[in-house]
Amino acid sequence: MKKFKFSLLAFMAVAMMAFSFMACSSDDDPDPNPGPVIDESEYHFDLFVTVGKYGGMSSTNTTIVNSTNTLTADRGIITVKQQGSELGDYSMESISKGKYYYQIPYSGDRFTKYQIKNDAIVVVKERPFSKNVYKIRSYTHAWINDNTLIIMSSTGDYKKIIWTKLNTDDMTILAEGELDFVPEGWETITTSGILTYRKTDNKLFYFYYGKKGSGRDAIKEDKFRVAVLNPSTMEVESQSVAPVNSEMSGSAYGELMQDCVMYDESGNLYLACFSETDGAERGMLLRIKAGETTFESSYNGYKNSDGKLMTVQYLGNNKALVYTRNASAPKTGISDFCHYYTIADLTTGSNTRLSYNGQEIPYSGGRFSQRSVIFNNKAYIGVSTEEDANAIIYIYDLKTGIMEKGAEVSGEFKFDMIRVIEND
Numbered sequence: 001m002k003k004f005k006f007s008l009l010a011f012m013a014v015a016m017m018a019f020s021f022m023a024c025s026s027d028d029d030p031d032p033n034p035g036p037v038i039d040e041s042e043y044h045f046d047l048f049v050t051v052g053k054y055g056g057m058s059s060t061n062t063t064i065v066n067s068t069n070t071l072t073a074d075r076g077i078i079t080v081k082q083q084g085s086e087l088g089d090y091s092m093e094s095i096s097k098g099k100y101y102y103q104i105p106y107s108g109d110r111f112t113k114y115q116i117k118n119d120a121i122v123v124v125k126e127r128p129f130s131k132n133v134y135k136i137r138s139y140t141h142a143w144i145n146d147n148t149l150i151i152m153s154s155t156g157d158y159k160k161i162i163w164t165k166l167n168t169d170d171m172t173i174l175a176e177g178e179l180d181f182v183p184e185g186w187e188t189i190t191t192s193g194i195l196t197y198r199k200t201d202n203k204l205f206y207f208y209y210g211k212k213g214s215g216r217d218a219i220k221e222d223k224f225r226v227a228v229l230n231p232s233t234m235e236v237e238s239q240s241v242a243p244v245n246s247e248m249s250g251s252a253y254g255e256l257m258q259d260c261v262m263y264d265e266s267g268n269l270y271l272a273c274f275s276e277t278d279g280a281e282r283g284m285l286l287r288i289k290a291g292e293t294t295f296e297s298s299y300n301g302y303k304n305s306d307g308k309l310m311t312v313q314y315l316g317n318n319k320a321l322v323y324t325r326n327a328s329a330p331k332t333g334i335s336d337f338c339h340y341y342t343i344a345d346l347t348t349g350s351n352t353r354l355s356y357n358g359q360e361i362p363y364s365g366g367r368f369s370q371r372s373v374i375f376n377n378k379a380y381i382g383v384s385t386e387e388d389a390n391a392i393i394y395i396y397d398l399k400t401g402i403m404e405k406g407a408e409v410s411g412e413f414k415f416d417m418i419r420v421i422e423n424d
Contacts, residue, residue: 038376042423044069045373045380046116048092049080049413054334054366063087064413065116067421071380071393075407085119092416093137093256095149099422100124102149102168103256104134111151111164113171117424127171132162132178140254142197142204144231148174152195152206158188161208163234177234181227186210188218192254197231200267200290204229207248207271224248224273228293240294246273246284249309257417258370262314264346266290270301270320272309280327283309285320285344303349307332310339311370320344321372321379322351326363335414337363337386341372354381356394356403362387366416373418380406384415391415 044067051062064084068075090112094103100113113125139153152163155178164176181189193208209224222245228238249272250260260272267290274281285301288294302309307325315321322344329338340363341354353360362385371382371391377399384391390408397404409415 040376041069043375043420044423045071046419046421047078047409047415048417048419049084049409049415050092051413054368054414054416063092063416067116068407071395071407073404073406077390077408077410079410080413085116085121088121090114090121091136091256093253095141095256096419096421097143097146097168099424100168104136104139106136108133108135111166111171113168115424116421125171127166127173130164130173130176132164132176134162134164137253137256138191139256140192140195140206141256142195144197150195150197150204150231153192154189158191158211158214161189161193161206165234175234179227179234179236181206181208181225183210183221183225186221187212188214191252192250194248194250194254194260194271196261196269198263198267198269202231203237203293204231204234205269205288205293207251209247209251220247224251226288226294238293242273242286243295243297244275244284244286246275246286248273249283257368258311259313260311262312262320264314264318265316270312270314270346272312272322274305274308281308281325282327283307283322283324285309285312285322285346285349300349301346302344302351304351307338310367311372312344313372313374315343315374315379318346320346321354321381323369323372325367329363334367335365337365339364339367339369341381341383354394356405361385361394366414368416370417371415373420375420380418382409382415382418384409384411393418 047066049064064080064086066080066084089105094101102113105112111127115122134153139151141151143149147168149166149168161179161181165174167174188211190208195206197204206227209221212219223242224247226240227236229236262270269288271286273286274283283305286295287299307327309324311323313321322342326338332338342351344351361383364383364385366384373380379396380393382391382393389411392408393406395404395406
């Protein structure tokens, strides 16, 4: 049987689904042309949970991965007491495609390709660094095809951008180099930036900004920058700046955990960004139209934001699923219940809170989370609310427009992420 090569990030970018998540409502608008049906027996879900508090970023809390073949309600409450793999030398932030995960481990000396099998990390192939040296979590990436991966990051002194091109079949280093991106008048550049590949015209887009000083006291450029590169030669073809004062989401750790970039059917590129207004971070969704290399000057696909955008995923029908933070909530910490899912209308810039049975789904904890994935014409959306003892996974059927409650994740763990992985 033919297997579909499944990349979580790429699949979400092109998956087609309806814009309404109201269960059994006359407002439902299921996708009349959902994607191809996939044999679900060839895939499984990996759920990442953290002990003690939410993981992500620089968290040192224990992260455990539980693999399950289904997330429907009959799966019951998922716990990892008797089953699960501790990540150990690896971080939650990773790259996944097909059967495998790819990342730089805590040792900071090599690229690793591994699987999570039988409650254990199984290393498939490792490649020691050659010239360029990377740190765990601090890099961005883009897939050029099924087996060519580009990784980019700033150097340790943040003066240069280094890049490495890998053949992920055998983890051979195909090429590597460095680029000088420090803008005139600035001292350093972004830790990782955001890298993405636009297949329609074979271009890499790298988003970054200049800085002065270091750490949390660093002064950043008001407008971030866009470099367009040729993926074959890694030469810079053009440079531009964002049309408004803003910073891209995920600039310190790329898209190793959260989706910040998406594409629609026409090849338009969308980037989650934010700016600081009156002491609070306000999200926005900027767009580079297909065939263009600069942002539209007046476009914002997420207007009247009340907080920073955490993740964005294209849903089809000119709609996007957005995980965002309410900056005006009483508390806005990582574990506080101030985050929520909403549907953005990319034409008007308006947004509507995600609902189930006519009721808005309550605020969720977990800022650095990617608990939503689109797979086989369904959207799986996890929330950890104050009202429910366990985290709940909601399932939206693209064909029928019906939302249902799925499995739960035991509340003694902090539910951080879902990945869909092809079976071995």
